[in-house]
Amino acid sequence: MNPLDFVSGAAVVRASTPAACERCGSRVVGVCAALDIAGLDEISHETRRTPVKARESLFREGDPASSIVMLMNGTAKLSRLMPDGRQQVLGFRFSGDIMGFTQGRMYASDAEMLTDGNICRMTRPQLEAMLERFPATQRRLIDLCAQELALTQDQLVTVGRRHAEQRVAAFVLSLAEAARRRGTPPSLFDMPMTRAEIGDLLGLALETVSRAFTALRKRGLVRELGGHKVELPDMAALAALADGDG
Amino acid sequence: MNPLDFVSGAAVVRASTPAACERCGSRVVGVCAALDIAGLDEISHETRRTPVKARESLFREGDPASSIVMLMNGTAKLSRLMPDGRQQVLGFRFSGDIMGFTQGRMYASDAEMLTDGNICRMTRPQLEAMLERFPATQRRLIDLCAQELALTQDQLVTVGRRHAEQRVAAFVLSLAEAARRRGTPPSLFDMPMTRAEIGDLLGLALETVSRAFTALRKRGLVRELGGHKVELPDMAALAALADGDG
DNA sequence: CGGGTGTTTGACAGAAGTCAAGTGCAGTGG
DNA sequence: CCACTGCACTTGACTTCTGTCAAACACCCG
Structure with a gap:
């Protein structure tokens, strides 16, 4: 997928x-x-x-x-x-x-x-x-x-078969994809939802989401700029991680 | 739900x-x-x-x-x-x-x-x-x-927010519901899928599914009759368990 | 009857949840 | 303008649940 x-x-x-x-x-x-x-x-x-x-x-x-x-x-x-x-x-x-x-x-x-x-x-x-x-x-x-329906099934795959960090990686990529479809740059977008809401989407505790973001930040795959703005310097690496190759 | x-x-x-x-x-x-x-x-x-x-x-x-x-x-x-x-x-x-x-x-x-x-x-x-x-x-x-779409979203809730035993309880209830819609008795139906396939549906290891079935059997909530036939003696209790009241 | 597949069970490891404390930030009001 | 307050976030310690590995068992089909 x-x-x-x-x-x-x-x-x-x-x-x-x-x-x-x-x-x-x-x-x-x-x-x-x-x-x-x-x-x-x-x-x-x-x-x-x-x-x-x-x-x-x-x-x-x-x-x-x-x-x-x-x-x-x-x-x-x-x-x-x-x-x-x-x-x-x-x-x-x-x-x-x-x-x-x-x-x-x-x-x-x-x-x-x-x-x-x-x-x-x-x-x-x-x-x-x-x-x-x-x-x-x-x-x-x-x-x-x-x-x-197809997209909901995709999410089922994410929640059912991925680990915490992979889920969060897939999630930010999904935001990037949504931004792309809206015609805005996919590597820089708004992320107005809280860690708790992301956790409730991905079937994770908010603390686990927070730890995953910290890990992705340390790897240089996600950058948070304040004002809910997020930048993804290397979307290919992020995709590899989401698919388990990371 | x-x-x-x-x-x-x-x-x-x-x-x-x-x-x-x-x-x-x-x-x-x-x-x-x-x-x-x-x-x-x-x-x-x-x-x-x-x-x-x-x-x-x-x-x-x-x-x-x-x-x-x-x-x-x-x-x-x-x-x-x-x-x-x-x-x-x-x-x-x-x-x-x-x-x-x-x-x-x-x-x-x-x-x-x-x-x-x-x-x-x-x-x-x-x-x-x-x-x-x-x-x-x-x-x-x-x-x-x-x-x-609605049903797939239901499954997302199951996989995202339920523990192993609750997921399996929700799963057998779903089979019962499917049987009911087909016009056959909901408390006695075929379950032709393997533990591994159930696990891949619910986001669980096959061993975890097996343990959950054993637990449900011991509680008297699920009876396996051989030939892939399954009986649910107390669907209300099963539903309560699936919703976390068990 | 035999072999293969599916299942059960146990022991252990590892991932994520929970509880708790502390930090940072933004908006509010003095 | 700055302090205060509340919320979101981070981080740590510990617990619990589930996954993994392994072995034995049961069942069905040929």
Whole structure:
């Protein structure tokens, strides 16, 4: 497996036919990427771009899945709560990702912002109407799901078969890959999540995550610049380590 | 999380309008469940029911994803190979499940039969044609994907946040749930996989799996009857244990 | 009946979790 | 402007769980 593919389950796909969306911002993302200008215009009447703040909850596990959320800006966290109070982070999401789409009637996870940002909500009926009216968006939703599934499976491999340091290496590489997809430099990016949240993603204690970062820092594979900025001087070596050759 | 929902990532959905499929057998499964009699008739011209034997490979990771496979009968294993030779089992599949659907051009995992069985293959062009001709199958594919995604996330919770014995408890409960969906008694089912394969699913060594089974047997929560038959005398207690109350 | 595969069990080593203390940093308020 | 306070992070010591290695056993298939 290529650790660059691991990522935190993000379903990021760029618009194939870039077009401006007045309400949602300049980039066309998520399912809407399949829409032409006319379709976008129709949809944009019904969705609103709204600012959200760090730590704000977007939806909760078990709540009725009344709408899907497109993340226009910022970073979010998807997680589930265990009965004993601990949480499993399912993945982090970035601008361009969609969240909250489910087959069932309820959300399958919590979603919470890690940073300030902007979202667009589309209600379930609006989504259904769009799928009906623009069949191309159906195929797109299938692709988004299939891709997200593949990425979740990748994470399963990471959590199931890698040691602590390898998991953290794979994790930072996934952030790099997510940055690349957003069109920003992959070797220098933001990492707004805490050690505890990373641990809950990777199935590790926060102290173990901290020790792994220290080890990677000492090897010169990861550099933390302050302000949650991270630099990866040697991504190839990091990938080798993640795959067990380190 | 409900441990009964954990399962091995199976996307099992019964036909809402049961109808006979001459080529594939008596039950209508997978995407085809959305088809009416006329559609089934049309499709059935192009797919063939073929017997497969235990340990036979259905497709391999990295091969061109030329067809999807509907498992009519028997049990299969989906897995990925790590660079160091170890494998991560992504899930087990049962009669009624579909395998090999992917957004990319290649299969994302290996698929191998654990038992003798029967499959139907549908080529990619056939699938595309069906999706085009019968839009209802598109919605069905979305649902199958979304459901499979949710189940894979469940497994992530299991592997990431549970101890060995809890994982094994969650695993046998998932087999029970899969049996229930197939319409067979949930407290008595086949378990054709080896301890090593269970370990590769749960991120455990085979010895650890064996010890966990011994412990569950001693507690009277699991009974192995020979011939790969397993009985669960107290599923509620098992669920409590899986959730950490044990 | 025999051989191979899968399973169980034990002893030990090693990785990660837990508990605890101390450090650093950022935002707040005087 | 600076001290204070709270949170996140780091580091150490110790414990516990799981992995590894090894041997014996059980079971199924030929």
